[in-house]
Amino acid sequence: MKKTLVISDRFPLPEKFGADIRTMNLARYFAGLGLVDIAYLSDLPSGLRQMAGAGGHLEKEDVFSGKYCLQKLEYPRTLRGRFGMSVRGFPYPVREYSKASMEKLVALIEFGGYDFVLVRYLRNTAGFFGLSQAAKMKVIVDIDDVLTLSLYDTLFTPTNNALRKLFRAINKALLTYYQTRCVTAFGACLVCSEKDKLDLWGEKASESIFVVPNTLGMRGPGKLPMGSGFAGRHILLFIGALHYQPNVSGLLWFLENVYPLYRNVYPDAVLLVVGRDPLPEVIEACARSKGVELHPDVPDVVEYYKDCRAVVVPLLEGSGTRLKVLEAALLERPIISTRKGVEGLDVVSGVHFLEFNDDRSFCEAYRALSNESVYDALVASAETMVLERYSNSALSASMSKVVAYIDSRKAKMSSPRSHTPAGQPSDEAFN
Known part of the structure; x- marks a missing residue:
């Protein structure tokens, strides 16, 4: 022993x-x-x-x-x-x-x-x-x-x-x-x-x-009745520690440079920002951005995954692998991410996630999710990838x-x- x-x-x-x-x-x-x-x-x-x-x-x-x-x-x-x-x-x-x-x-x-x-x-x-x-x-x-x-x-x-x-x-x-x-x-x-x-x-x-x-360890597929997010409203989810600088800088960049065009295209859109210990600049940016809801220090994130149609990972810096990507895959929501956001993961854009680098490419990626077969294929491929390579x-x-x-x-x-x-x-x- x-x-x-x-x-x-x-x-x-x-x-x-x-x-x-x-x-x-x-x-x-x-x-x-x-x-x-x-x-x-x-x-x-x-x-x-x-x-x-x-x-x-x-x-x-x-x-x-x-x-x-x-x-x-x-x-x-x-x-x-x-x-x-x-x-x-x-x-x-x-x-x-x-x-x-x-x-x-x-x-x-x-x-x-x-x-x-x-x-x-x-x-x-x-x-x-x-x-x-x-x-x-x-x-x-x-x-x-x-x-x-x-x-x-x-x-x-x-x-x-x-x-x-x-x-x-x-x-x-x-x-x-x-x-x-x-x-x-x-x-x-x-x-x-x-x-x-x-x-x-x-x-x-x-x-x-x-x-x-x-x-992800304890959380696995089939344990939580998520239901498909395809028919849901235009709700995006950003999740992560809101005092961690890569998350903060990525979120602020997304709110300033990407989200405005997305909301022009989808006026009823909502971005759920979920995470612990938000810095003052995060609180201020969410408060002044229309269609953004800040949910700090929540006891469980699963309900927010259920509410969203897709998960956004707008990271511009950092290292390692993103647990938020693995979590989204197992909770059956498609991922729209910058290349940095999935760096370190063995994934392919268009197969396991949709890649974006500015407001136009983000809107194009989201528009692809209007096809139910594309939506379901992304969810299934990402889940399989996690189970095979990150179990x-x-x-x-x-x-x-x-x-x-x-x-x-x-x-x-x-x-x-x-x-x-x-x-x-x-x-x-x-x-």
Whole structure:
């Protein structure tokens, strides 16, 4: 029986958001191998505490045997402090753990009897380069969002300050170096798509980098009576975290540059904007746009899928794979997306989704949905694609390769041939 420690930004239940879904899918895989503990950076949700021992749904989904709460140091407020932190080996958004939390993590990883340590996101690996070599071989870094590409600029507010621009350029170089160190220092690194792997490391990517696709996990076809959206009103759905900058910039671009023409063509059109923690600019843009309804922090998104005729994904930046696309496919609604919105997914425009890049191409794509056979074919093809390529079995197959790779590396480290005394030639020297 194997034992795994998951290190995450927050406790991933209830499982409502993309980051939590991926965390739980990976945790469930490791739970199939044995015990799973979790160390997280925020307190247990009050709902989970109330349901503990009550046999509720959250308790049934809670696969974690042990739970450890962590803290990180505050990020410096001054530019000088931030620069100092970056050059000390913690480029933003990597942030140091508190002394007590770092000591707790070192004790757990070095002496807790774990076979694997899954770290969600690069930013949560601060201080891990100081672990023993044997401990570092246990570590699997799930990079997920690739911050050194187009996402990097979204980490900061726009500025014309020359010093801030210089700091951000230096920080990006240091973050890229930090990312490379993670690939070479730890047991394995995970990305969401072949494109991310290729963009980051090219054709000569390290054998320790694995593609582990996003999956929806608990939600599957046939579980929810959705009904066809073909005969519905001209209602579009945009769904996503409304504080996440790629979602925000994509939505604002769509509202300003695409939606006005669509609403001229379809005067009764409605855009449902659904997501958590909307930024002020999102609230303002939705309020001043006719035919736009903002629904923040809803308990369940399924009803909004039922109401819509199509799902729009107007992303212009970002990395990874879009869980919102997989969700729309399984909830039987056609997807109209920019190329960036489906990047990282093995999809074809006109088969699994309809592509657009401006207002006219969007209206043309939507007009194609007036043909019921086209509508139904897109829905069926997208659903089949998700079930075949982005299912739990696909994630399990990918993770099995990761586990086998780490086990083989640990076996090589523990073999007598890898412990040749200093000054004594190894067997390879005579071959």
